Amino acid sequence: MERIETDVCVIGAGSGGLSVAAGAVQMGARVVLVEGGRMGGDCLNYGCVPSKALIAAAKQAHALRSGARFGIAPAEPEIDYAAVKDHVRHAIDTIAPVDSQERFEGLGVGVLREWGHFISETELQAGDHVIRARRFVIATGSSPLVPPIEGLDGVPYYTNETIFDLREKPEHLIIIGGGNIGIEMAQAHARLGSRVTVIEGAEVLSRDDADAREIVLARVRAEGVEIVEGQQAERISGQPGEITVETGQGRHTGSHLLVAVGRSVNVAQLDLDKAGVSHGRAVEVDDRLRTSNRRIYAVGDAAGRMQFTHVAGYHGGVVIRSLLFGLPARAKQSHIPWTTYTDPELAQVGPTEAQARERWGDAVEVVRANYDESDRAIAEGRPEGFVKVMVVKGKPVGATIVGAQAGELIGMWALAISAGLKMSAISTAVLPYPTLMELNKRAAGAYFSPRLFDNAWVKRIVGAVQRFVP
Ligand SMILES: Cc1cc2nc3c(=O)[nH]c(=O)nc-3n(C[C@H](O)[C@H](O)[C@H](O)COP(=O)(O)OP(=O)(O)OC[C@H]3O[C@@H](n4cnc5c(N)ncnc54)[C@H](O)[C@@H]3O)c2cc1C
Numbered sequence: 001m002e003r004i005e006t007d008v009c010v011i012g013a014g015s016g017g018l019s020v021a022a023g024a025v026q027m028g029a030r031v032v033l034v035e036g037g038r039m040g041g042d043c044l045n046y047g048c049v050p051s052k053a054l055i056a057a058a059k060q061a062h063a064l065r066s067g068a069r070f071g072i073a074p075a076e077p078e079i080d081y082a083a084v085k086d087h088v089r090h091a092i093d094t095i096a097p098v099d100s101q102e103r104f105e106g107l108g109v110g111v112l113r114e115w116g117h118f119i120s121e122t123e124l125q126a127g128d129h130v131i132r133a134r135r136f137v138i139a140t141g142s143s144p145l146v147p148p149i150e151g152l153d154g155v156p157y158y159t160n161e162t163i164f165d166l167r168e169k170p171e172h173l174i175i176i177g178g179g180n181i182g183i184e185m186a187q188a189h190a191r192l193g194s195r196v197t198v199i200e201g202a203e204v205l206s207r208d209d210a211d212a213r214e215i216v217l218a219r220v221r222a223e224g225v226e227i228v229e230g231q232q233a234e235r236i237s238g239q240p241g242e243i244t245v246e247t248g249q250g251r252h253t254g255s256h257l258l259v260a261v262g263r264s265v266n267v268a269q270l271d272l273d274k275a276g277v278s279h280g281r282a283v284e285v286d287d288r289l290r291t292s293n294r295r296i297y298a299v300g301d302a303a304g305r306m307q308f309t310h311v312a313g314y315h316g317g318v319v320i321r322s323l324l325f326g327l328p329a330r331a332k333q334s335h336i337p338w339t340t341y342t343d344p345e346l347a348q349v350g351p352t353e354a355q356a357r358e359r360w361g362d363a364v365e366v367v368r369a370n371y372d373e374s375d376r377a378i379a380e381g382r383p384e385g386f387v388k389v390m391v392v393k394g395k396p397v398g399a400t401i402v403g404a405q406a407g408e409l410i411g412m413w414a415l416a417i418s419a420g421l422k423m424s425a426i427s428t429a430v431l432p433y434p435t436l437m438e439l440n441k442r443a444a445g446a447y448f449s450p451r452l453f454d455n456a457w458v459k460r461i462v463g464a465v466q467r468f469v470p
């Protein structure tokens, strides 16, 4: 058994763990990084990168079919599904060096390719190594939740860890779960030529704004995806190529099955009890991301909060400030955006309209700009969607955007909220014409218009000033 002494030991080389390791080593700490699976974690290998690459291919196919509004004859694309998967693999392989063992060793990080588990409050065992560290960071992420649905273990099924390796186009893909994964994958597969049925036990994209969801759902349905809401998958039967999912209200048979019903945090393997770390389904952390053992932090999906790559990265920054500089840095949630990469995209930062009204009552004002008011959206034939901003005392507290490039547009509101900017900062910004970004400015303008144009005082002052202006 080889013993290693270090300042920081990071468990998990996904988005969260890599951010901590890279930051800490470059600021002079001795860092050991322990990774049992693939460097890069979920996002690179089974999550964001392959899903966005597949979505990009699907978008290309959709563009060929939908040229009519530009006067371009629509054509049914010939799709080589295996070649689409080559594109997905190429995207992963191109990004992989950034997250690689070689790059991190080059930065000075000691990388151990082993599964780790705690053996005491200050020690982790990883293969033949025992690592004693002044601080540990748990960044073990999450895995696809496999629900206890009767019959599931008797049929072949895919999760996000296997679907991107499938090289034959599914004739009819049944997806259980209408969350981000379910809906992104549903639209992408439909555009790539599969018949798709989504079975959702509650509401599709239930964390998002109701008006925005409707726009996304209408489009996804119009593209041929069958969406069944309010029906739990209860029983599964069949054989390869013919799988039946039964809900209380009906039966749905397809050729392939994708299970996307949420995530299960990777804690079981860690022996957290030996380290004195409290946990439920996720590692329990305080606002500073410290666990019940003050020497051990948790970041990213493992910390059981919002499960996004940029959140894992943000957590990494918070933890670095705390463990390297002893600063009381805290992780907030109010300024964190997220985007569902359907077409149209759906992006959110802060509370939705319903959540804001519940929290602030009449003190919240909701302003809106519609895509059909944007010259750019009209020119590009993309007039569907809106920007909606929730404002309290002149400051934005939340924003919802549904429409083309919503994930890019939300950045302005994420910045405004995190920097505590007022609506006037957005309304007075000069933005290039014609861009979709101007919709943000238009929404901010909608906040000031009634104050300026329907205001008797403003009219009186202008009248008075005009009398004296030569
Ligand atoms: C299909 C899909 C699409 C997604 N799309 C997006 C998106 O578009 N945008 C977005 O922001 N987020 C997206 N996400 C979410 C995003 O992937 C996760 O939030 C992010 O990867 C979390 O990073 P992490 O570092 O916490 O964990 P992970 O990336 O899961 O990394 C954890 C690492 O720890 C390792 N590990 C686990 N246990 C141990 C152990 N005991 N010892 C050693 N190593 C261990 C694992 O092997 C893994 O490599 C998507 C997720 C999925 C599944």
Ligand SMILES: NC(=O)c1ccc[n+]([C@@H]2O[C@H](COP(=O)([O-])OP(=O)(O)OC[C@H]3O[C@@H](n4cnc5c(N)ncnc54)[C@H](O)[C@@H]3O)[C@@H](O)[C@H]2O)c1
Residues within 6 Å of the ligand: 147, 149, 176, 177, 178, 179, 180, 181, 182, 184, 199, 200, 201, 202, 203, 204, 205, 206, 231, 232, 233, 234, 260, 261, 262, 263, 306, 307, 308, 338, 339, 340, 341
């Ligand atoms: N664009 C992005 O940023 C992106 C994309 C994909 C995933 N992610 C992250 O990964 C997480 C996991 O995604 P997900 O889609 O697996 O989970 P999710 O929690 O978002 O959605 C799971 C859905 O499955 C439904 N469900 C559960 N059991 C069911 C059953 N038996 N029958 C029918 N429906 C059932 C739930 O009601 C829920 O709507 C997301 O919450 C998000 O944090 C992010």
